[in-house]
Amino acid sequence: MTLPALVLAVTLVASSVDTLQNGIASLILARSEQQGVSLVAARWVTILLMVPVVVIALQGLSVLRLFLIADLLCAAIVVPVLLGLWQRMTPIAAIGGGIAGLLGAILPGWLSQGSFISGVVAASFPGSIPTLGPFVGALIASTLISVLLASMIKNSEYLAFMMQSTQDKPRYV
Structure with missing residues (x-):
């Protein structure tokens, strides 16, 4: 019973964070579309948003x-x-x-x-x-x-x- 609950909790948290990061990248792309920011740039923003998450995760x-x-x-x-x-x-x-x-x-x-x-x-x-x-x-x-x-x-x-x-x-x- 504990393992399914743990998997569900991790899935919910990962899903929320991933949605937040994609939302931020989407907002940046939509706001700066007039300045010519491309989809590739928005994807790089998403990757850069992952750096602090990985650093915190590696601290245990x-x-x-x-x-x-x-x-x-x-x-x-x-x-x-x-x-x-x-x-x-x-x-x-x-x-x-x-x-x-x-x-x-x-x-x-x-x-x-x-x-x-x-x-x-x-x-x-x-x-x-x-x-x-x-x-x-x-x-x-x-x-x-x-x-x-x-x-x-x-x-x-x-x-x-x-x-x-x-x-x-x-x-x-």
């Missing part, structure tokens, strides 16, 4: 550790992505929130152990031991920074618009 890391790291990366960007549905959200705020989420994931280990590198190591789940700190830090930091940046950017755009519109109107005395 724990599958649980890799899934924990992938989940942490998702936790760091899920709030800015979902806030994209909010009218006030901007691309800059989403990117800033994602970066803040990554730093927020490192912050608990950094504060508890005293160095940035220790924070990075703690956020990479050594020994495949899941801890709540990096996940909470990622969610809180990405949420706060996304909302803060979206509010600041929209408010400054609104003020600039209002200043411009009042300057354009003729004054009647």
Whole structure:
């Protein structure tokens, strides 16, 4: 029973990654068709996307550790992505929130152990031991920074618009 489940799990994961890589190559080809990028170039992009995957696979890391790291990366960007549905959200705020989420994931280990590198190591789940700190830090930091940046950017755009519109109107005395 274990072997069929393992084969099914590996097939699902390999299928997902392969679809993602082909999707990225397809997107690059479709976006740059105007610049004359050929199908051969898109295939080379697919091959180049495999290099980091092979390098990581050759390290023999724990599958649980890799899934924990992938989940942490998702936790760091899920709030800015979902806030994209909010009218006030901007691309800059989403990117800033994602970066803040990554730093927020490192912050608990950094504060508890005293160095940035220790924070990075703690956020990479050594020994495949899941801890709540990096996940909470990622969610809180990405949420706060996304909302803060979206509010600041929209408010400054609104003020600039209002200043411009009042300057354009003729004054009647």
